[in-house]
Amino acid sequence: MTVALIGPPAAGKSRVGRRLARTLDVPFIDTDSEIVAVHGPISGIFAHQGEAAFRALEREAVSRALTSGGVVSLGGGAVLDLETQRDLRDATVVLLTVSPEAVAARIDDGKRPLVQGIESWSALVRARMPIYESLADYRADTSRRPISTIAEEIAQWITQREKEHQGA
Template identity: 70%
Template sequence: MTRDTIALIGPPAAGKSRVGKRVAKLLDLPYVDTDAVVVAGHGPIAQIFAEHGEPHFRALEREAVAEALRRPGVVSLGGGAVLDRDTQADLGAARVVLLTVRPEAIAKRIAGGKRPLITDLESWKRLVASRSELYASLADYTADTSSRPIETIADEIAQWVLASEAQNPDPQNPDPQTEGPA
């Protein structure tokens, strides 16, 4: 793992995949969506949950996350990937961006039922409340995706990465936590 790895974390439907793709393009880095890696290798996440349970999915997710964080690039993690202690430790070697989103902006994003731990807005709120402190503790930079254009958010993240690399190119001495515009 290197500080050339930018990891996007946050609650389900915060926009990690959409933002991550744009940040990778702006920085000319490879992009990996760990949920997509799991789906490509094992089928739909909801099906994995239904047939094998959450612990099995988390093991597959951990494997995908560990592999993705070993290389330079932009990595979008599934919302619950940060629950794993090994993943938390691995994130210490990456630049971690937390994407947040307000509940009033989330309703359309969670429609369609493809997220097994979220059945409605109230279940999303409970899930986010249970993880928000952990998300914040892992983040080097935070951006809210509730209402601003994804392109603007991605550009701000890319600028932060470039500025933090210029200020502190030493991967053994990570930069201090920064709050981005929300």
């Protein structure tokens, strides 16, 4: 089983992913963390090598992670890659969303090179949302509810979906 978490920057993909993986008792892979572990901070990659270089590293990390199984947290822009979009057809895809009001406090960490405030975040989300929505099998909003509640709801949905597919 591979469950991919997608969504805008600061939607909580890493935090929900870790909790969801524990709940489902499967491995967890955060593709951004995988990139950072090998290549250093994402903001540094953007600054010194450019977005195209980062996207190539991201594509490699996503491809490896999706074939490993478990819960995979993708960076917000990973879905822009057409090969990644094709790979996600074989996974259960969960879209995490968050309101601009809730995300405002989350994006001020300097870790997101394409997000320089709520206006740039909102523009980025508007541009990517059609792709996110086209890939998603399930949606969960992370704006105000506890991560544990969100992860439990997703786990219940996945468990039910697995039962339905086994019975089909």
